[in-house]
Amino acid sequence: MxxxxxxxxxxxxxxxxxxxxxxxxxxxxxxxxxxxxDLPKVAILGMLHFTSKNNTVSQKFTEVKTKKRQAEIKNLIESLKVFNPNKIAVERPYRSEEELNTKYRSYLDGTYELTEEETDQIAFRLARELNHQRLYLAYSPVQYAFDSTVAFAKRNGQSKLIDSIIENATELAEEYDKIALNGTIQDAVYYLNTEGAIAKNHLGYILLSQIGDKQNKIGAETVGDWYKSNIKIFENIRQLADSNTERVLVLYGQGHLKILNQLIEDSPELELVDINEYLK
Missing domain, CATH: 1.20.5 (Single alpha-helices involved in coiled-coils or other helix-helix interfaces)
Structure with missing residues (x-):
């Protein structure tokens, strides 16, 4: 009982x-x-670069200067304006803030024709709409031994891992192409910034880290260098958000989002903002 x-x-x-x-x-x-x-707010707009082809797999859609696509970019900029950033930082193609802002000032003066780069098409135009006097560079070089890791895999019977990496990247690019061709640029950019698309791109690095053997962890070393590069990019972003009134928008390659978003989210100094809340 x-x-x-x-x-x-x-x-x-x-x-x-x-x-x-x-x-x-x-x-x-x-x-x-x-x-x-009460912290500085940071949002990252992940991109498949409009013109860059310096990737393992690149999208086919690069059409941004037609009347239809220019109208779509204008709509995208109107959506981003709602976030109301007071700083805009970019990745490419400019490799110094002096070069970046020389071009931007020329654009403001009406003496510069925008290229197809997303920095020109989105960052320059958004910054002008918000009356920004300058832009910022978040870029840090990515240095990792991708080619030698692929070569090791092919020499040591791990080609299936490379095939899986390429297949995974191809699926991402093809989905982007399908959405952009059948919808709008904003639709395609929204897709890139979903959790599923971010995780899909990051999967390639998880697969890459598996290349190697007991004596040579070349894949893990390579992905470790990738992480190191992203930590440097994060530090550039963190330094921009130097007061609690900052609202920083960063345009960066979509493959970096998994790590950068995690670093920002984990930081006690920053608040991560989901940019897709403004792109719905």
Whole structure:
């Protein structure tokens, strides 16, 4: 009898313990959200570069200067304006802020014709709409031994991993192409910034890290260098967000999003903003 009476008491105590634990976790989450609201806000717009083909697999869609696509880019800029960034940072093609802002000032003066690069088509035009006097460079060189890792895989019976990496990247690019060709540029960019598309691109690096053997972890070393490059990019972004009033928009290659978003989200100094909230 005593044993049977003990069961409901233990159950109640366990339930109350769980309830208070959940309450504590909920309070901590609310506290963290409140604290984050007072931090600089950073949003990254992940892109498959409009003109760059310096990737393992590149999209076919690069049409941005037709009347239809220019109207779509204008709509994209109107959506991004709602985020209201007070700083805009870019990846490419300019390799110094001096070069970047020389071109931007020429654009403001009406003496520069925009190229098809997303920095020109999106960042320059958005910055002018928001009356920004300058732009910022978030770029840091990516240095990792992709080609030698691929060569190792082919020499050592791991070609299937390379095939999987290429197949995965091709699926991403083809989906982007399909959406862009049947819809709008904003539709395609929205897709790139979904969790699924970000995870798909990142999968390629997970597969790449598996190349190697017990003596030579070349894939892991290569992906480690990729992470190191992204940490440097993150540090460039963090330094831009130097006050709690900052709202920073960063245009960067979509393959970097998984790591950069995670670093920003984990940072006690920054609040990550989902750019797709403005692209719906």
């Amino acid at each position: 005593k044993k049977n009476n003990l069961i409901p008491k233990i159950t109640i105590i366990s339930f109350l313990t769980m309830l208070f634990s959940c309450h504590d976790i909920s309070n901590e989450k609310e506290k963290l959200i409140t604290e984050k609201q």
